[in-house]
Amino acid sequence: MxxxxxxxxxxxxxxxxxxxxxxxxxxxFMLISNILSEEIVAMLPxxxxxxxxxxxxxxxxxxxxxxxxxxxxxxxxxxxxxxxSGEANTRDGQTVKMGSLxxxxxxxxxxxxxxxxxxxxxxSRDAEGHSQLEVLLRADAALYYHQVExxxxxxxxxxxxxxxxxxxxxxx
Amino acid sequence: xxxxxxxxxxxxxxxxxxAESARFIRRDRSQTQTLQLNLTAxxxxxxxxxxxxxITAHFPISEGVLxxxxxxxxxxxxxxxxxxxxxxxLTVEVWPQGEASFRLELDGxxxxxxxxxxxxxxxxQYDPLRGRxxxxxxxxxxxxxxxxxxRWQHVVDVFNTALRARYRNVAFAAAIDRGEPGAEQ
Numbered sequence: 001m002x003x004x005x006x007x008x009x010x011x012x013x014x015x016x017x018x019x020x021x022x023x024x025x026x027x028x029f030m031l032i033s034n035i036l037s038e039e040i041v042a043m044l045p046x047x048x049x050x051x052x053x054x055x056x057x058x059x060x061x062x063x064x065x066x067x068x069x070x071x072x073x074x075x076x077x078x079x080x081x082x083x084x085s086g087e088a089n090t091r092d093g094q095t096v097k098m099g100s101l102x103x104x105x106x107x108x109x110x111x112x113x114x115x116x117x118x119x120x121x122x123x124s125r126d127a128e129g130h131s132q133l134e135v136l137l138r139a140d141a142a143l144y145y146h147q148v149e150x151x152x153x154x155x156x157x158x159x160x161x162x163x164x165x166x167x168x169x170x171x172x
Numbered sequence: 173x174x175x176x177x178x179x180x181x182x183x184x185x186x187x188x189x190x191a192e193s194a195r196f197i198r199r200d201r202s203q204t205q206t207l208q209l210n211l212t213a214x215x216x217x218x219x220x221x222x223x224x225x226x227i228t229a230h231f232p233i234s235e236g237v238l239x240x241x242x243x244x245x246x247x248x249x250x251x252x253x254x255x256x257x258x259x260x261x262l263t264v265e266v267w268p269q270g271e272a273s274f275r276l277e278l279d280g281x282x283x284x285x286x287x288x289x290x291x292x293x294x295x296x297q298y299d300p301l302r303g304r305x306x307x308x309x310x311x312x313x314x315x316x317x318x319x320x321x322x323r324w325q326h327v328v329d330v331f332n333t334a335l336r337a338r339y340r341n342v343a344f345a346a347a348i349d350r351g352e353p354g355a356e357q
Contacts, residue, residue, distance in 0.1 A: 010205065011207055019217060026220070037230075044233075048238075048332035049332070049333070050333070050336050053236035053238055055236045144323060145318040152344070165331070167235065167332070168234070
């Protein structure tokens with residue numbers, strides 16, 4: 001015992017590494033919230049009467065958005081409620097968004113189908129080998145059915161068996 | 173005044189002299205063991221986090237889901253191993269009315285509201301536990317066939333109504349008629 005500690009000791013805590021960890025957490029949550037908010041295109045989903053809509057829990061999911069657009073000539077002359085807020089609903093006229101990053105137009109739905117099939121192939125599977133990826137279809141309530149149906153058909157062709165239609169969840 | 177306890181090995185740790193004893197006693201009184209933690213930096217970080225979450229908070233409308241089985245191939249979700257005879261399939265046609273409204277046709281009957289559709293579907297159902305004496309089982313397929321330029325809101329509303337009437341096998345038609353807006357009346 002060569003070192004001899006004399007007298008009382010004052011423990012000191014160096015909190016520099018703790019602050020580094022906190023900054024790491026901040027950056028992590030900033031990135032996550034940005035990615036999640038990109039997944040939700042601004043729109044008003046349908047609001048059924050006597051709603052049977054249920055919340056979907058935490059699942060492995062991919063959200064396909066069909067952005068609201070004025071399609072008929074009468075509608076084009078009327079500004080939509082979302083236009084004033086400056087929300088970007090499209091990118092260069094493409095109105096179907098898959099996930100957080102990819103935009104498609106209606107003639108590019110084969111690419112959407114291929115991408116979706118790719119995601120299914122890469123995703124996790126349950127005991128029977130079925131894919132655990134859930135597809136959520138978010139379409140604005142004012143869209144016409146013939147604008148939503150091609151997207152549903154593309155999703156079907158990529159091998160998905162059930163699809164979740166996103167609608168307004170009434171608060172109890 | 174307590175004397176300093178004697179260490180085990182007196183040769184290596186000689187007992188204190190009187191002067192040393194006095195110093196130690198003074199140290200004991202003026203410098204007790206203190207645990208110091210400077211919290212200023214931590215509070216700054218907490219404020220940073222608080223400001224960040226206040227700025228980035230947003231309150232979206234709550235959304236839920238309705239689950240639908242998609243039609244597979246040409247037969248539709250209705251086609252299982254043996255497709256049921258057409259008389260067991262309930263078909264609801266959704267027609268547009270004007271620019272925003274709708275009209276429903278359920279096996280020939282025209283309906284103009286979801287409440288009427290619900291009443292019709294319930295009256296057609298056979299469910300003795302609920303006192304329903306219709307002809308269709310809850311497992312019988314219900315096909316929703318939108319026609320023309322009908323709004324998505326109404327299509328989802330019909331789907332929701334069919335679920336509310338406790339039909340378990342509701343799906344969309346595999347092939348739809350895409351009419352020009354306003355052409356089909």
